[in-house]
Amino acid sequence: xxxxxxxxxxxxxxxxxxxxxxxxxxxxxxxxxxxxxxxxxxxxxxxxxxxxxxxxxxxxxxxxxxxxxxxxxxxxxxxxxxxxxxxxxxxxxxxxxxxxxxxxxxxxxxxxxxxxxxxxxxxxxxxxxxxxxxxxxxxxxxxxxxxxxxxxxxxxxxxxxxxxxxxxxxxxxxxx
Numbered sequence: 235x236x237x238x239x240x241x242x243x244x245x246x247x248x249x250x251x252x253x254x255x256x257x258x259x260x261x262x263x264x265x266x267x268x269x270x271x272x273x274x275x276x277x278x279x280x281x282x283x284x285x286x287x288x289x290x291x292x293x294x295x296x297x298x299x300x301x302x303x304x305x306x307x308x309x310x311x312x313x314x315x316x317x318x319x320x321x322x323x324x325x326x327x328x329x330x331x332x333x334x335x336x337x338x339x340x341x342x343x344x345x346x347x348x349x350x351x352x353x354x355x356x357x358x359x360x361x362x363x364x365x366x367x368x369x370x371x372x373x374x375x376x377x378x379x380x381x382x383x384x385x386x387x388x389x390x391x392x393x394x395x396x397x398x399x400x401x402x403x404x405x406x407x408x409x410x
Contacts, residue, residue, distance in 0.1 A: 251292045256392050261282060262285070262305060263277050265306070266281050269310070269313045270319060271347055271348070271352075271353075271358065280309060280313055282306045287308055288305060301347055303377070306363075306377060307376075307377045313355065314355055314356070314359065330401035336370045345400065349396055349400045350376075353392060353399075353400050357395060360374060361393070
């Protein structure tokens with residue numbers, strides 16, 4: 235009888251997935267929080283749905299070169315799918331009772347989250363991936379399955395929209 239304990243690699247199973255989920259889960263929630271414009275509950279739901287989808291395909295995903303990138307792509311696609319559903323009629327409010335703020339200006343942070351929430355989902359996805367996640371144009375294009383030129387164009391237009399929203403909100407913040 236062959237001794238398989240020394241020669242065979244560890245099976246790709248739930249234990250490896252649990253390690254992955256524990257390590258990447260908080261990052262997925264933070265990214266989803268930005269994508270949703272500050273909706274902590276929806277962010278947790280999106281991250282959970284992303285991890286659920288990954289678990290269902292874990293044998294394949296665990297063998298990929300970049301499972302973290304796959305998780306990010308799945309999260310963005312889950313967010314965009316949620317925004318397209320008719321049942322996603324919940325509206326973000328400016329009340330963030332569960333959002334700890336450890337540094338920086340809380341009012342400025344809330345203003346930015348409110349401004350992000352006013353952008354269309356595709357614009358929000360591009361800005362979060364490019365500037366929060368610090369991804370290249372090419373990486374963002376791959377995640378969103380678009381051409382690099384389209385990402386550059388959308389990024390520029392989304393920044394202009396964000397600036398126009400922030401212009402009025404920052405002016406109001408400065409008066410307070």
